Amino acid sequence: MDQRTENAPKAAVRQGYMSKNRLAVSLLFLMNGFVTGSWAPKIPEFKDRLGIGEGVLGLLILVFGVGSLVLMPIAGGYIARIGSEKVAKATAIVLSPLLLVLTLVPNVWTAAIGMFLLGGFVGAMDVAMNANAVEVEKSMRRAIMSSCHAYWSLGGLIGAGIGGFLMARVGVLPHAILVTGFSAAILAAAWPIILADKPHPAAAKEKLRLPMxxxxxxxxxxxxxxxxxxxxxxxxxxxxxxxxxxxxxxxxxxxxxxxxxxxxxxxxxxxxxxxxxxxxxxxxxxxxxxxxxxxxxxxxxxxxxxxxxxxxxxxxxxxxxxxxxxxxxxxxxxxxxxxxxxxxxxxxxxxxxxxxxxxxxxxxxxxxxxxxxxxxxxxxxxxxxxxxxxxxxxxxxx
Incomplete structure (x- = not known):
């Protein structure tokens, strides 16, 4: 009885620390979803500004996908070596201003580069934040993945919901600047409390083998x-x-x-x-x-x-x-x-x-x-x- 009483405050402190880790990874999902959702209402304006049809726009979206699938496994390799925390932070920093970059691109070729980077860092950050969520789940000994994905959807809701309104009221460029600023603010709030995972040294040496x-x-x-x-x-x-x-x-x-x-x-x-x-x-x-x-x-x-x-x-x-x-x-x-x-x-x-x-x-x-x-x-x-x-x-x- 005394032992349980003595350990209770320690357990409460430990649970509080874990809750901060859960909040941090949830904020990462929120930010990623917000940037992705903010892109959705920009697509018609993006298409009209560049003067392209659905086919060319489809090719640019394909470039978005190529970027994601190229950078996702690279992010996975770095996660195995340095942990999900560092990869999540690095990818989030790069992702924040990319919608602004796409607002400023002057032609299809620079748009293709921007789409590659946007897709690449949305995907790379996605791998890192999911990996960090798994580590938080292990530390808390409870499932949180569904709620993390809920925060991604919530971010998408905010981004898509206010995107058209802001573009119509303040303009396309101010909207992109606001998206960048809000994304940076979310990242700043999460930054100090992201779970710092330390991968096992052997993990970096293991070869990935596809299941038969x-x-x-x-x-x-x-x-x-x-x-x-x-x-x-x-x-x-x-x-x-x-x-x-x-x-x-x-x-x-x-x-x-x-x-x-x-x-x-x-x-x-x-x-x-x-x-x-x-x-x-x-x-x-x-x-x-x-x-x-x-x-x-x-x-x-x-x-x-x-x-x-x-x-x-x-x-x-x-x-x-x-x-x-x-x-x-x-x-x-x-x-x-x-x-x-x-x-x-x-x-x-x-x-x-x-x-x-x-x-x-x-x-x-x-x-x-x-x-x-x-x-x-x-x-x-x-x-x-x-x-x-x-x-x-x-x-x-x-």
Whole structure:
């Protein structure tokens, strides 16, 4: 009894310190989501300023994806050697002003360089902050990943929600300056309390070997088909609302904003929902909800109903990716890092590369057909949903 009483203050202090680490990594997710969300309402202006069509814009978005997939594994290598804290800080510093850079580029070629850097450092920071979240989870002995992704969605909501408003009221360049300043302020708040992880020396010497069993690749396919629609809403939602449904500049940004708002709300509740219903049932409910929402957005007769459809889709997609990532990290007979590497690489490649293909198709079919057809991917997720049972293996540690 005396021993417990003596240790209680120490435990409280330790828990408080861990809470600061959790706040710090949450702020990193918030900042990354804010920059990404702030890009969404800029896309129509970016396209018009450079005088390019959907096809060329699709190529630039492809360059964004190439940058991300080039820098993501490089970031992973540095994380293994120097830890996620240093990589997260470095990538966040570079990411902060990149939206301002894209606002100032004078032509397509410099825009391509800017897009490569934006995609590269969004992706590299994403790897680092997810790795840091894993370390915080270990130190706290509870799951926080779903809420971290909720902060990313919240950042996307803020960025997309105020982006069109600010551009219409104060101008494109002042908006980019404000985004840069706010991003720097978030990073400054997180900087001193980011968990300083120290990787094992042996980790830097280990060779990454791809798994030969089909399970991680099937879970990766679930992640891929869950993230392709998310990328489509991010990159093409505003253009769809503006060009095909007649939305204003301000209103066009609210497609991704509504999507991010519902996604953030449901991700904050994600861990509790999964504990209540189990990963497999939760995934199936979410997938059907996402399917209904995206079909509704594609068939909507006006911008307001399309935004409502995107909001419903956000509810569904919210916990599809966290469940897939959790399943990938808890596969029997496979190191967590290996399964997670497969799932994240496949998932993010779909989110980054598929929208460029969508741009080419949309030039001939329009975006309404695209958004009404994408839910076919969710049918595949439903067929593979029984593999989500592996996400429940870690519930006892939450």
């Amino acid at each position: 069993t089909p399970l991680p690749w099937l879970v990766g396919l679930m992640a891929l088909f869950s993230m392709v629609p998310e990328g489509a809403v991010l990159d093409w939602g505003a253009l769809y609302l503006r060009n095909e449904l007649g939305a204003s500049v301000e209103l066009s940004g609210f497609g991704f904003a509504a999507f991010s708002a519902t996604m953030a709300s449901m991700r904050f509740a994600g861990d509790h929902v999964r504990d209540r219903f189990g990963a497999t049932k939760t995934l199936r409910i979410c997938t059907v909800t996402a399917l209904v929402g995206l079909v509704g957005a594609g068939l909507a007769p006006n911008a307001f109903l399309a935004i409502l459809g995107f909001a419903v889709a956000g509810i569904g997609i919210s916990n599809m990716v966290p469940i897939a990532f959790s399943a990938a990290g808890n596969m029997p007979g496979l190191q967590a890092g290996i399964g997670l590497a497969v799932a994240t690489t496949m998932g993010y490649s779909g989110m980054l590369f598929a929208p460029s293909l969508i741009g080419f198709i949309a030039e001939h079919s329009g975006f309404a057909v695209i958004f009404a057809s994408l839910p076919v991917l969710f049918v595949v997720v439903l067929l593979l949903s029984h593999h989500a049972v592996h996400a429940d293996h870690g519930r006892g540690h939450s």
